[in-house]
Amino acid sequence: MSLAERILAGEIRAAARxxxxxxxxLPSSRDELRRLFTHTGKAFLIGITGPPGAGKSTLVDQVTAxxxxxxxxxxxxxxxxxxxxxxxxxxxxRIRMNRHADDDGVFIRSLATRGHLxxxxxxxxxxxxxxxxxxxxxxxxxxxxxxxxxxxxxxxAHTTLVVMVPGMGDDIQAIKAGILEIGDLFVVNKAxxxxxxxxxxxxxxxxxxxxxxxxxxxxxxxxxxxxRGTGVEELVEMVESHHDWLKQSGEIDSLLRxxxxxxxxxxLKERLFAEVWGPLQKSGAYDELLDAILARTSDPYSAxxxxxxxxLQS
Amino acid sequence: MSLAERILAGEIRAAARxxxxxxxxLPSSRDELRRLFTHTGKAFLIGITGPPGAGKSTLVDQVTAxxxxxxxxxxxxxxxxxxxxxxxxxxxxRIRMNRHADDDGVFIRSLATRGHLxxxxxxxxxxxxxxxxxxxxxxxxxxxxxxxxxxxxxxxAHTTLVVMVPGMGDDIQAIKAGILEIGDLFVVNKAxxxxxxxxxxxxxxxxxxxxxxxxxxxxxxxxxxxxRGTGVEELVEMVESHHDWLKQSGEIDSLLRxxxxxxxxxxLKERLFAEVWGPLQKSGAYDELLDAILARTSDPYSAxxxxxxxxLQS
Numbered sequence: 001m002s003l004a005e006r007i008l009a010g011e012i013r014a015a016a017r018x019x020x021x022x023x024x025x026l027p028s029s030r031d032e033l034r035r036l037f038t039h040t041g042k043a044f045l046i047g048i049t050g051p052p053g054a055g056k057s058t059l060v061d062q063v064t065a066x067x068x069x070x071x072x073x074x075x076x077x078x079x080x081x082x083x084x085x086x087x088x089x090x091x092x093x094r095i096r097m098n099r100h101a102d103d104d105g106v107f108i109r110s111l112a113t114r115g116h117l118x119x120x121x122x123x124x125x126x127x128x129x130x131x132x133x134x135x136x137x138x139x140x141x142x143x144x145x146x147x148x149x150x151x152x153x154x155x156x157a158h159t160t161l162v163v164m165v166p167g168m169g170d171d172i173q174a175i176k177a178g179i180l181e182i183g184d185l186f187v188v189n190k191a192x193x194x195x196x197x198x199x200x201x202x203x204x205x206x207x208x209x210x211x212x213x214x215x216x217x218x219x220x221x222x223x224x225x226x227x228r229g230t231g232v233e234e235l236v237e238m239v240e241s242h243h244d245w246l247k248q249s250g251e252i253d254s255l256l257r258x259x260x261x262x263x264x265x266x267x268l269k270e271r272l273f274a275e276v277w278g279p280l281q282k283s284g285a286y287d288e289l290l291d292a293i294l295a296r297t298s299d300p301y302s303a304x305x306x307x308x309x310x311x312l313q314s
Numbered sequence: 315m316s317l318a319e320r321i322l323a324g325e326i327r328a329a330a331r332x333x334x335x336x337x338x339x340l341p342s343s344r345d346e347l348r349r350l351f352t353h354t355g356k357a358f359l360i361g362i363t364g365p366p367g368a369g370k371s372t373l374v375d376q377v378t379a380x381x382x383x384x385x386x387x388x389x390x391x392x393x394x395x396x397x398x399x400x401x402x403x404x405x406x407x408r409i410r411m412n413r414h415a416d417d418d419g420v421f422i423r424s425l426a427t428r429g430h431l432x433x434x435x436x437x438x439x440x441x442x443x444x445x446x447x448x449x450x451x452x453x454x455x456x457x458x459x460x461x462x463x464x465x466x467x468x469x470x471a472h473t474t475l476v477v478m479v480p481g482m483g484d485d486i487q488a489i490k491a492g493i494l495e496i497g498d499l500f501v502v503n504k505a506x507x508x509x510x511x512x513x514x515x516x517x518x519x520x521x522x523x524x525x526x527x528x529x530x531x532x533x534x535x536x537x538x539x540x541x542r543g544t545g546v547e548e549l550v551e552m553v554e555s556h557h558d559w560l561k562q563s564g565e566i567d568s569l570l571r572x573x574x575x576x577x578x579x580x581x582l583k584e585r586l587f588a589e590v591w592g593p594l595q596k597s598g599a600y601d602e603l604l605d606a607i608l609a610r611t612s613d614p615y616s617a618x619x620x621x622x623x624x625x626l627q628s
Binding site for chain 1: 344345347348351352355365367570571574575577578579581582583585586587589590591600603604607608610613614615616617618619621622
């Protein structure tokens with residue numbers, strides 16, 4: 001039996017195995033994903049992002065507990081773009097210590113950047129697809145940070161939560177500007193801290209400047225204390241309201257289209273590069289090319305042009 | 315006269331113009347960069363990264379002032395991956411208010427992500443090359459965050475400073491793990507705050523676990539209060555020590571090779587994708603393909619395979 005068939009039959013170990021293969025970027029994993037694809041599209045994907053120190057992991061833990069009480073199965077993809085070299089072991093360990101470890105209705109997978117060639121957003125999408133096909137009702141994608149990788153990653157979700165904490169310092173304006181447009185819901189966590197109400201007011205004010213259409217979704221700003229569970233129930237209800245709004249407004253159609261488009265583009269980018277990069281390195285041509293660039297007899301711009309021209313000829 | 319010639323003749327306006335063209339990804343900008351390339355390789359590139367709120371901009375300001383007192387010309391590339399939608403206007407404004415605005419020996423350029431196709435690391439490298447060719451002695455690349463984009467960006471520098479602040483919360487372990495290997499120097503800024511010494515000790519402890527070779531550079535952990543300028547002089551001296559070490563140890567050769575390799579790969583990735591993406595969108599094939607994926611009669615994995623196979627045939 002293929003891994004895909006075993007996964008569809010409910011075998012957890014097969015899912016874990018396929019996720020490892022995805023991480024290692026084995027070509028066989030693409031065949032399995034292809035087989036699983038018709039079984040995707042049922043899960044509701046929630047993206048959770050925000051700067052380091054905002055308490056996202058604790059919040060994910062609480063949100064998961066709330067969905068579990070409602071009888072939903074929850075998959076969690078914990079993406080850690082901050083650990084390009086350690087392979088995410090630290091985040092992985094932290095996650096594994098959480099209280100859902102013995103719950104069959106929760107499946108957790110950590111992902112981390114593996115070096116320079118990227119592919120993290122793509123493997124996140126792949127893993128979310130496996131969880132979807134496994135029958136998880138909810139898939140939570142948690143990611144640290146607010147850079148381009150994170151934007152790609154949250155584009156895979158139906159609903160995106162941006163988590164902030166009171167009083168984050170000078171760069172807060174810059175962060176806010178970037179995240180205002182990716183958040184469907186804003187959460188000021190650690191709301192017992194000084195300045196929580198001010199952060200809520202500032203966020204609300206910046207959101208109001210966005211000039212929403214009559215029919216658009218207006219992102220609410222909510223307060224939580226994830227550590228104690230305060231505000232989590234309300235947060236989950238608001239997430240479900242957003243989901244309802246997506247369906248009623250018909251926005252879900254363009255969102256699903258965007259989601260598939262994102263995955264397609266990520267896959268395409270990765271494959272196109274791999275196709276050229278492999279032979280270039282193996283043949284020694286890459287080394288020669290760098291020698292010429294370092295000697296200033298060539299330059300990176302011409303080297304790429306020449307390579308593309310040569311490919312067209314052959 | 316070409317823009318490149320005007321830049322080499324010292325015309326600032328021509329440099330600003332070319333940087334705009336780079337931002338807009340005009341093909342003509344590649345020709346200009348090619349012309350400038352033989353004039354690059356003289357500037358010393360310093361990368362400065364770290365989480366939001368660490369006070370990087372103030373530190374860059376102070377480091378710049380210190381280099382100016384030593385008679386060096388300084389270029390600053392302020393990269394803002396947190397503003398994918400606003401085009402970095404906010405960071406740009408903040409930067410423009412700084413005290414070097416009237417100083418001819420300082421040239422500042424802000425860059426921000428423009429949507430999903432990336433290219434930010436590549437345009438950062440391009441802009442740094444222009445500043446290098448303009449005759450800037452020092453080029454500082456400042457970036458917010460610690461994700462994959464930032465790793466790509468700091469790979470462009472000779473010396474990388476990672477800026478932290480005391481007591482940053484739960485995710486600090488995860489951040490540290492990711493940045494330990496990219497920093498040549500660690501700076502605990504806002505060192506007048508509680509917990510500064512503890513953060514210095516923790517960082518030093520984690521660095522010691524790295525088991526450096528006898529001959530390797532051991533990243534120091536330094537304290538600054540950028541707001542008041544405390545510790546900045548010492549920091550700049552340490553940056554220069556690292557530069558000296560790079561040259562004396564011969565490490566600079568592999569570093570320069572990596573730097574050029576990074577730029578080449580970024581360019582290649584971008585061009586390969588653009589080559590396929592443009593026609594795919596224009597012809598309407600992309601829309602058809604998404605229709606099929608959404609109807610589950612195709613899937614993203616097969617769609618990419620088919621596209622690549624078709625390209626091979628034609």
